[in-house]
Amino acid sequence: MLFPDYIFETSWEVCNKVGGIYTVLSTRAKTLQDRIKDHVIFLGPDCWPDSPSPYFKEDEKLFTAWQQKAASEGLPVKVGRWDVPGEPIAMLVDFQAFFSRKDELYGKLWEYYHVDSLHAYGDYDESALFAYATALVVESFYKFYLSENDKVVFHANEWQTGFAALVLQHRQPQIASIFTTHATCIGRSIAGNDKPLYEYLWAYNGDQMASELNMESKHSIEKQTAHHVDCFTTVSDITATECKELLDKPVDVVLPNGFENDFVPKGATFTKKRKAARKRLLDVANALTGDDIQDDALIVSTSGRYEFRNKGIDVFIESMNRLRFDENLKKQVVAFIEVPGWVAGPRQDLVERLDSGRHFDTPLENPVLTHRLHNMDSDKVLNMSRALGMANARADRVKLIFVPCYLTGDDGILNMSYYDLVLGNDLCVYPSYYEPWGYTPLEAVAFKVPCITTDLAGFGLWANTEKGAYSEIEDGVKVLHRTDYNFSEVADGIKETIIRYAGFPKAEVDRCRSNAGKLSHKALWSEFIKYYERAYDIALEKAAERNS
Structure with a gap:
């Protein structure tokens, strides 16, 4: 099985403790660090422009030459380590400068992938521009340090970072892409609006429900990312069924969420x-x-x-x-x-x-x-x-x-x-x-x-x-x-x-x-990492086919 030389993984919850995805990524980090030390790099939003992040330790000596290059390219990014077991390299991406280009970027996403951003509201703009900036940061790092001889995987989590996977695939198609939806936008919304989800799941049309529930834009980026990445994944069999019915795309691999028990006292x-x-x-x-x-x-x-x-x-x-x-x-x-x-x-x-x-x-x-x-x-x-x-x-x-x-x-x-x-x-x-x-x-x-x-x-x-x-x-x-x-x-x-x-x-x-x-x-990452190995293999194989 193919295994990446470098893994770039992004989520709105990297170094940003707001939900369960933080636990997924932060506990899995040590297992990946043990396998490819400092060749796994996590990218999250810079939510602390005026104060230090409580989950991140900046290190200006890491990739110093590239940091200067990135700054010259208009990519403000903080480089350091995520303060979790394994202390993986992390980058906090500042995306504020890209708000002025929002309409242009949304136009290109529609042109290339038919992503509908017309109905965007709430946290959509922040997520999209963070993801776009993240794609440019990974591209800049790749051009500075890596080449086509390196097996590289980019892993996006949730709809918030789907833009990054699509932008990178368009600009750097040699980078293999994985997208994990931890819960579909429409499934969560159907359930949260007191509608019966499971008995009628087979009859729901995801696009129609997105229109009914005012979720068109989030659903659109999630669906198009699922259809275009090299490997589409989710976290359980029950959500895999949901993806097939509501996103019209079966998942390639189910990636159950493990954990490390080093926080359990003895x-x-x-x-x-x-x-x-x-x-x-x-x-x-x-x-x-x-x-x-x-x-x-x-x-x-x-x-x-x-x-x-x-x-x-x-x-x-x-x-x-x-x-x-x-x-x-x-x-x-x-x-x-x-x-x-x-x-x-x-x-x-x-x-x-x-x-x-x-x-x-x-x-x-x-x-x-x-x-x-x-x-x-x-x-x-x-x-x-x-x-x-x-x-x-x-x-x-x-x-x-x-x-x-x-x-x-x-x-x-x-x-x-x-x-x-x-x-x-x-x-x-x-x-x-x-x-x-x-x-x-x-x-x-x-x-x-x-x-x-x-x-x-x-x-x-x-x-x-x-x-x-x-x-x-x-x-x-x-x-x-x-x-x-x-x-x-x-x-x-x-x-x-x-x-x-x-x-x-x-x-x-x-x-x-x-x-x-x-x-x-039985749910330690040492038991569950094999599912990720399968996903990496599928993504790298697909990327190799695309680039051949």
């Missing part, structure tokens, strides 16, 4: 951190609700982007509501929703209680919420919990707590990072309706926290494949069957699984936790 450190996380979570619960929560209470959480239906936040709340009325529940449950909303800041009354170190027996006002929100009256989590009467009354054995902020360690309430908090959970629940892969359940099982997910998530399908049947909580992951219409059955499935788990003896809990950890080891 031995006594793991035990110490788990204990600290549980204490902090229970302290917050007591300070908010004023209830006496026992040390053996079951801590449950869901997390991710604030996509109320797609991520299954709605069914999570419904299941917790049903759980509080079920007499078979033998333990207290504290359920956390950890998704970033329109946060205004930490609640000062809660801060004062936590700082006092005391134990409380009276609730605060609105004891469901840890932070103030700008949109208190329209927030979906608060509205649904209010509609169900979930107010964390003292008699409720299930407490629901909304943490509407990024858990980076400085939120003002929990003040612990997500990875330090997640290991304090007993169960994590991710009942997604639309989830091409699903890093959150993979991260949970890496910390030996069993989780509940669905077979509409790529990770859930993968867990079933590993078992050869539907995975159960005893295996470390409970995979629930989910369709367009079985919301109620999923809510009951979550409720029943939590009740069963709460009744397990310690030995059975330990087995579940051990099996969760074992399953996560």
